[in-house]
Amino acid sequence: RKEVEQDPGPFNVPEGATVAFNCTYSNSASQSFFWYRQDCRKEPKLLMSVYSSGNEDGRFTAQLNRASQYISLLIRDSKLSDSATYLCVVNQGGKLIFGQGTELSVKP
Amino acid sequence: GAVVSQHPSWVICKSGTSVKIECRSLDFQATTMFWYRQFPKQSLMLMATSNEGSKATYEQGVEKDKFLINHASLTLSTLTVTSAHPEDSSFYICSARPGASGLVGTQYFGPGTRLTVL
Numbered sequence: 001r002k003e004v005e006q007d008p009g010p011f012n013v014p015e016g017a018t019v020a021f022n023c024t025y026s027n028s029a030s031q032s033f034f035w036y037r038q039d040c041r042k043e044p045k046l047l048m049s050v051y052s053s054g055n056e057d058g059r060f061t062a063q064l065n066r067a068s069q070y071i072s073l074l075i076r077d078s079k080l081s082d083s084a085t086y087l088c089v090v091n092q093g094g095k096l097i098f099g100q101g102t103e104l105s106v107k108p
Numbered sequence: 109g110a111v112v113s114q115h116p117s118w119v120i121c122k123s124g125t126s127v128k129i130e131c132r133s134l135d136f137q138a139t140t141m142f143w144y145r146q147f148p149k150q151s152l153m154l155m156a157t158s159n160e161g162s163k164a165t166y167e168q169g170v171e172k173d174k175f176l177i178n179h180a181s182l183t184l185s186t187l188t189v190t191s192a193h194p195e196d197s198s199f200y201i202c203s204a205r206p207g208a209s210g211l212v213g214t215q216y217f218g219p220g221t222r223l224t225v226l
Contacts, residue, residue: 043201043217044152087151094205096142096215098151 023088114218131202138204
C-alpha cells in the first residue's frame with residue numbers, strides 16, 4: 001500500500017467547474033499536510049497547508065480528517081491557469097512524502 | 109520568498125560518466141537539504157536527507173555509493189551520480205529547509221535538473 005494515495009487522473013473539466021481531489025495517507029503519526037501544485041517539467045510549489053479545522057484560500061478549500069486519514073482539496077470556479085498536477089503531501093518526521101499526483105486539465 | 113537554485117538545469121551525458129548537480133539556498137541558511145527523484149508520470153521520491161557537516165541519510169533502496177551527497181556548507185549541497193546509466197535518467201529536485209525558522213514541514217524547492225544518460 002502506498003503511503004499517500006490520490007485519485008487517479010486526469011480530470012478534464014470546463015472553465016468555471018468545481019473540482020475535488022481526494023487523498024488518503026497510511027501513517028497515523030503524520031504531522032502536517034499540504035497540497036502542492038506542479039506544472040509540467042517544473043518543481044512543485046506549495047499551494048496550501050491543510051488543517052483539521054479546514055482552511056480556505058480564495059477559490060481553494062482544503063480539509064483534513066485525521067480519524068479517517070483523509071485529505072481533500074476543492075477548487076471552485078476553475079480557471080485555465082489551474083491546469084496542473086496536484087500533489088498531496090504528508091510530513092512524517094520532517095520528511096515530505098508525496099502522493100502520485102492528480103492531473104487537472106481545465107478547458108475553455 | 110526563499111529561493112533555491114540548482115545547476116545545471118539539464119544535462120546530457122554518456123553512460124559510465126559521473127554527473128554533479130548543485131543545490132544552493134540563495135537567501136537563507138539550510139542545515140538540511142533533501143534530494144528527490146521524479147520519473148515521468150510518477151511522483152517525487154525522496155532519495156536522501158543531507159545535513160550540513162555530517163553524512164547524508166539515504167532512503168531504502170537508494171545506493172549511497174552511486175549517489176554521492178556532500179553538504180559542505182549551510183548554503184550548498186551537491187549530488188553526484190556516479191557511473192550513470194540510462195535508467196538513472198530522471199528529474200532530480202532538491203529542497204532546502206531553513207535552519208532557524210519555519211515550520212518543520214517547510215521546504216523550498218529548487219527548479220530541478222533533468223538528467224538524460226545516453
